[in-house]
Amino acid sequence: MLSSTSPFVVLPSSHVRAHDTFPQAGELEKQLRAEVRGEVRFDAGSRALYATDASNYRQVPIGLVVPLDEQDVETTVRICRQFDAPILSRGAGTSLAGQGCNAAVILDFSKYMNKMDAVDPTLRTIRVQPGIVLDRVREAAERFELTFAPDPATHSRCTVGGMIGNNSCGVHGLMGGKTVDNIESLDLLLYDGTRMRVGKTSVVELERLIAGGGRIGEIYGELKQLRDAYAELVRTRFPKIPRRVSGFNLDELLPENGFNVARALVGSEGTCAVILGATLQLVESPQFRTLVGVGFKDIYIAADHVPQILQHHPIGLEGMDGLLLDAMRSKQKSVDDLALLPEGRGFLLAEFGGATQVEANERARGLADALTVWPSAPAARIYTQAEAPRVWHIRESALGATAFVPGQGTGWEGWEDAAVDPAQLGSYLRGIAALMKEFGYRSPMYGHFGQGCVHMRHNFDLETETGILAFREFIERAAEIALAHGGSLSGEHGDGQARGALLPKMFGPELMEAFRSFKRVWDPGNKLNPGKLIDAHQPHEDLRLGADYKPWQPETHFAFAEDAGSLASAALRCVGVGACRKQDAGAMCPSFMATGEELHSTRGRAHLLWELMQGEVLPNQWKNEQVKESLDLCLACKACKSECPVSVDMATYKAEFLAHHYKGKRRPLEHYAFGRIDLWARLASFAPGVVNAINAAPVIGGGMRSLLHIHEKRTFPRFAKSFLRERQKAQASGSGEVFLWADTFNNYFHPSTMRAAYAVLQSAGFCVSLPKQHLCCGRPLYDFGMLDTAKQYLLKVLDALAPQLAAGSPIIVLEPSCASVFRDELVNLLPKDPRATKLRDQTFLLSEFLVHHAPNYVPPQVDAKIIVHGHCHHRATMGMQDEMSLLRATGAEVELLDSGCCGMAGPFGFEKGKFEVSQTLAERVLLPAVRREAERAIIVSDGFSCCEQITQNTTARPKHLAEVLAGGS
Template sequence: MSTSSTTTTAASPFVLLPSSHARYNERFPAAADLEQALRQKIRGEVRFDDTSRALYATDASNYRHIPIGLVLPLDEADVIATVEICRHFKAPLLSRGGGTSLSGQGCNFAVILDFSKYMNKMGPVDPVTRTVHVQPGIVLDRVREAAEKFALTYAPDPATHSRCTIGGMIGNNSCGIHALMGGKTVDNIHSLDILLYDGTRMTVGPTTEAELTAHIAAGGRIGQIYAELKRLRDTYSALVREKFPNIPRRVSGFNLDELLPENHFNVARALVGSEGTCAVILGATLNLVQSPQFRTLVGVGFEDVFIAADHVPLVLTHKPIGLEGMDRLLLDALRRKQKALADLPLLPEGRGFLLVEFGGATQAEADERAATLALSLQTITPTRIYTKPEAARVWAIRESGLGATAFIPGIPTGWEGWEDAAVDPTQLGSYLRSIVALMQEYGYHSPMYGHFGQGCVHMRISFDLETEKGILDFREFMDRAADIALAHGGSLSGEHGDGQARGALLPKMFGPELMDAFRAFKRLWDPANRLNPNKMIDGHEIHEDLRLGADYNPWQPKTHFAFAEDNGSFPAATLRCVGVGACRKADAGTMCPSFMATGEELHSTRGRAHLLWELMQGEVLPKQWKNEQVRESLDLCLSCKACKSECPVSVDMATYKAEFLAHHYEGAHRPLSHYAFGRIDLWAHIASFAPRLVNAINNAPGIRGLIKSLLHIHPNRTFPRFAKPFTSEPRPAQPTGNADVFLWADTFNNYFHPSTMRAAYQVLTGAGFRISLPQHHLCCGRPLYDFGLLNNAREYLLKVLTALAPQLDAGTPIVVLEPSCASVFRDELTNLLPNDPRAAKLRSQTFLLSEFLVRYAPDYEPPQISEKIVVHGHCHHKATMTMADELKLLRATGAEVKLLDSGCCGMAGPFGFEKDKFDLSQKLGERVLLPAVRANTEAIIVSDGFSCCEQITQNTTSRPKHLAEVLAQPSQQ
């Protein structure tokens, strides 16, 4: 959103800009005809619906522009056709990478080309020339993985390396941690295949004088381009040498310095960092560099971040391949968000830190370089040399920076804007002191972290972007901060580009003559100004088109959940998403399983959060809670809760989904499956009186098919078999005098897998505890959340709290075997009943079996096991608790234990049973879990989650075991 008036204040020379709300609901006049023309020619996907437009309305910046439409090209032919059709309709175009741009260059009122779904291929790595050709949509980590097979790498590696695309990196001139080793993106481009808005295709790269002369002599559009580039070089070369700061991280402006003779008139590199304003990239040939196969990381602690910055020049004399810095505020942010708590103690003592990485041809060489640095600093400050596993954990702290500092409970939100300036490393300490003094003037605060070795420091400053005064202060601060950076010989941008965040400041840095040169460079490539218009050059103002703004007034609906950390506001909860796109990774972790399966922004945590935020604005997406397109986007959310822990700002899509569905179906008919799956505890309780009969009925050929048809269950799924519940079994008398523990009889283990309950009972009594069980049927209501049956869920929880009153009053530990049920008591319980003191008690008294044994039975010794153990962690276990205690117990058996990085199993309660989700469920299971189970037929497969076990047993011959069953078996040696 933008601001809403044109008033000024005495404190600021800037004005609030007129609101741009009116154009948000306007469409490109010929949008319908443009869409139809595209659909006739494009073999990929064309999307002009409101949902897609809302989905791509913002990137990771402060800005918001509703696009005209979206094209996902299948190949180059699609791109060429899209440009041709847009040219016919005079429609602007924006090439978008991973959507993680922080300066606003990734959103515009344009037709957006998203290459990430289809144009993400790469050719073979050539280890001789050290090059590889790629399409623009390929993710950086895929390139690095291929290059590492030859001990090569692509040097620039921003923190978003698991999801940023090469096309986006070229657009922004990205850098990252190891740019110290191999330079920025501009330094690692061999050539570019480009398409201009007028249809001209070119392959550009370094150009000899003879080649330049030949191009000009050939005439035509290409000849004109080279002639004008030569004129720009000859006219402005002296000024470029004078005005372009000679620092490692000058990213601002167009790269006219690459046209200088000493830089081989490299047209490809001149286009790097042009943010899609000059050409559409069809492909790129990248230069690869030697990748040190042996690396050692050193942590160095200082009294504060300024002193850490002062020591950067000294550390650089030791020739590290990476040199990062961060301050205590980043660590404080992680502590407040309960993230990386086990990793933070790895850092040496201090309030400012440098992370220094060395590479070598051997581990001994890398270690020696690290030891030399540590020795040189031993009389100055504490250091720590890390093992390889420790180094990975420490790097994760640094890479969490942007997300970890963007949203911190209890602290004003940090925003981008002045998050990217760079100076010469020798000036870094002075620059940081000056910027912090300026922030203090305005009452701002921000953690600091980034690429200290190249003088580039990132910040998330607590700008007020919701009031007139706050916005004018923000604009004034930006102007004064620019003066400070330039006074230190710096660049306005050191990595993220100019876009809209810093475009208006470029005249300060380069002066009027070079700005004329920049405009001429832009007009040369894009005379019609149709490629990402109003970015960088002659762009919109820094405080225009804000996502928030002085007129930000979202719908504030009444909600079932408290959203306490978001001040009770659902819009504030959805605003947590700052667009860093960690949910778009596809190689590790759990978040976001549906995106891993489909590759669709619509099915990412970020995409869903953006849609829900847009829904609260009521400008693009209609019908509020009744919006069917938003429901469809949430339909493939598996409610795995991984985003709650893996998302750096803890977006909790499972909760948002439950809240949305609760309102979506208010006063409306629900599918029968909601009641069948959501109230499974009721049906299981009824079936428990005659489980064999119910199983026989369920599996009778005619009845089985009818039930599956009525409930939309896939034909390949089999019904879990009911069993006689454990709570109805006779149990031996227990000795008195032992400590009490309450064993929760969850629906899944009690009515389907009573052997697990039996095993847990044996383990707990064997460990010396006296066990009590529920006296009547109780259920936490876990399946109810999948369907937004929140009124029922509240009733279930109140019933549980009443039944457990004696245990809660006595402080009795409550052991829960099913991780998803434990997560209800750890998470949803206090969110639904925030003011009930009993809820807080139950939350604090709930333990998984592993947690309980480690905490309350420190002398417990598990049986000795000789078999290999392969562990699949339940999503809720990893998201709301930790696997550490479970792994500790399993390793104490003496067995070889492997924890799979298998993400979500794909079953996710009722999700995997549904007919229209079966294929996606199977795809997720086959990603890691099921192949790993089949490859370990002799191993013990440990999986505590009922759904996970169902996915395994319905797709393999293995019978997984719960931790309780493993601990209850006799020792094998």
């Protein structure tokens, strides 16, 4: 595998703090703060947040600037120039080759500089700022049946500035090419302060600009000289393939390409200029599309058949292998969707577009019919309009699905996105597979097969000297295989540091000198993203891990069994894919949706926790206040556990951190008031009317709100008589016994839900038993990290439920957050207690139990529309399928809102400092939908917190599923 004469040596990882090695950092920060109107952050937490991107690399920056506008960018560049400080422009931080991290001052455009002008449907153009998210552009363009053709899998959060920097592409490269093919002009700021707009340049215009002199004339003159000197070499040495992304686009300066300076700068990864704006070229967007899935024996045979499928002119042709599907199944991701794929271990997805659905269908049928006469005809399936998005979701989930696989660990980039001619694809993949076998590596294969670009993530060992040297030799030899097939080292994600040092293999010494000259034209002092792409640091330098990686491994309350018992390993799951930065759908990550801050994204929190375990940038270990600040706005919604491609579980990480943070430290009063709410609720249930009156009294109630830091617009939830006390003398009836869990919220606040569930279970023919004492799962305790108390609660529950656990009785839980404790936290806190596993397996939501264990149950008919808001824990831990199935069986028209987190999240929405975030989340989808539908629809929400958010902001009275089933219409 690794030759004893390897020319490589292990280089130390970049575990240096750039802020500390830049002597004038303090003065630089001071001057930036004085003049920049946006945000200037040189604190340890901000530098830790931006120390890595989605690559293997880590370089702690000098500081961060979040500019408000172009003036702020100009000011920042001017001040950095005074201090000779390097600069890195950054989009969403999802770069995979290391170009998104550097020991520099980082410009983050995503928070404020994210605007766009109106679409010009005649010219088919739109002007945008660099921080605009791609999907916002596509949404605007689709109103005119246009689109921006490049559409990487990160389209929900990647920024156009980042796409221009990396020359991104995506699924529909066959339809519209790469980013470089869709740029009309760029507005630039150079490190020396020069501003210019560049694009296609006629011969006359070029001569005029040169004659005009000055810095701009000098730039155009040098570019012309560069073109004339290297034109023939560019023509002969640049591979003629659809996905050549490596190197600078010197071919765009050729006369036949119109001396297009804007397109020459696409893919320069921020090494030449700061992009202030871009005018994008839009293309027709087929309004009718049909997807065909084709299954082959393996991925190599699938690749062999790409040229034949291309003859049918699809607008997208993607491939993926069986290993990808195995990874998704092992993580229980999109399991139902996987069943839509045809039989095989290698798959091609061909999409066809048309002016009408009939036309798109006919093109898809043309391929399907052609397949039937192929030797060893592959299995094929034409998807319906409802099925196609589900199949595309499998493909879009590939990067995250392969980044971390339980039992296998992390799949690292490194040899990630090489591209060859599609006709060479099968041979190339077999060559890489043989090399992987030699080195003992494994990797799924997926990507843009129609353009010969394949993504991989290997199980590289990046923590030992031997492993790192093997990694370095592997990518060297993989490069030789790609080049032997006439390919490009990068076909989509850029060179950065992962492939920059390999470029001489591809282009040779003369073109490498041309690249250096191109860089010097724009940035002679090498201050823009230095050490990337050209004269790049070595691929095995500046590693996030490295042979010197020795994270802090403290004892933890949770077992972290899938992460070898290590919180550091758990945080390392996050490889920076950034799915938590989407703001338009799903539940993850609510605090980022509200603030737009990396600090309050799942990725940001995971990176901070990893840095805390690393122990170099963030001090004070568990007592670190910046980590606490980041976790403070985490709503513990658990959405990341299901929506994050690598299943980062921030709710658990937060509880673990807070448990240690407050150890030996006095807790705020509200921790006890909210965390032990079951005790106060039990006491209040003896005289609920009196307690409610006291809470509503202006003076006493106001004083309590002030004492507990509750926002003045929040009212206390109303206590009620305990359902258990009400049912003390009731006789159980029915045949099969089930146990109805009396959670704190429904027992002491919403007993009507308990009554309804009791009645429903009895009507389904079950004998219903109830707790004989006050029990609580301790759900609120986790919000404050009160884990020792939480363990006591759980042990008490296990003791009390001993008869039910021994008998295997189903335990029906009405509150989703309580069910999630038994399904999740219980076995993580008590991994060695066999009773914990039993309780987990015997716990059911009402909907789950009725759908799967009550075959004779028929729900009542409901003559109304039902609007459903799913509790975050319900979605994340159990899924909404059974609830929706049951409600639809009532005959009602049922709509499940894509409302994400309601924003209340237990005590979160009551707190003064979090009220604004809470309301922002509620107003995103949930409250407008409730106000719109409340008079003519039943609002169903099973979560106590969700109901509180609705009732405290509207006149609606939401119902639990049990109440709908008990009451019918």
